């Protein structure tokens with residue numbers, strides 16, 4: 001493992017090794033937080049992540065994780081119907097969540113009706129309201145400055161252009177600080193309408209695990225080098241921190257220019 005400034009990282013020879021490590025990391029934190037607080041708040045993203053998480057569906061994890069104590073959120077979501085193949089909710093439900101015993105009422109998706117209508121602004125406002133209610137119910141604590149919710153673990157991915165969640169380079173959402181959840185209607189990655197946690201919320205998590213596997217683009221290893229060697233803050237993912245630990249899991253291809 002390598003460490004620079006606040007960032008730690010591991011490079012894995014294969015995606016499979018990365019998935020095994022991701023399962024271990026997640027299972028360890030699940031056990032820790034379930035023991036300490038009686039629940040575990042996990043934030044998912046879209047993309048390849050759900051595939052990599054599938055190691056949790058295998059022994060020894062599937063039967064040892066206290067799934068009933070999990071509370072699941074999305075760091076970003078595409079504003080479309082739940083049944084739409086673009087939906088991050090559908091991706092996670094079909095590939096992972098439906099296969100473990102997380103109570104339905106612990107799975108916090110965006111509003112079904114506004115999502116189907118494509119109303120990103122309302123979806124963002126209602127998702128923020130949902131988080132605020134969970135803070136009142138003591139499911140999510142606030143971070144020490146009292147301004148933002150503090151999730152236990154966020155599992156993130158980075159796009160080849162250096163975006164994370166739905167915070168894209170050259171778009172204003174990265175600067176939003178007065179909201180917990182914001183929205184975009186012209187996302188360069190399709191589909192265009194999305195909601196996303198704001199940067200201060202993302203960085204308030206106790207643990208952030210960013211997993212990046214390069215799928216034959218030249219841009220991805222360049223963005224990784226730009227972040228790790230030059231801390232190029234034009235790339236949203238370069239801003240990632242966390243309260244306890246910011247961990248990057250890279251495959252060999254993504255790390256090829258380091």
Ligand SMILES: O=C(O)[C@H](O)[C@@H](O)[C@H](O)[C@H](O)COP(=O)(O)O
Pocket residue numbers: 045046047048049076077078088156157158159160163164165166189
């Ligand atoms: O909904 C989304 O599009 C995502 O949440 C997005 O931020 C994703 O995590 C990255 O684009 C990485 O995606 P890949 O893992 O597919 O490269």
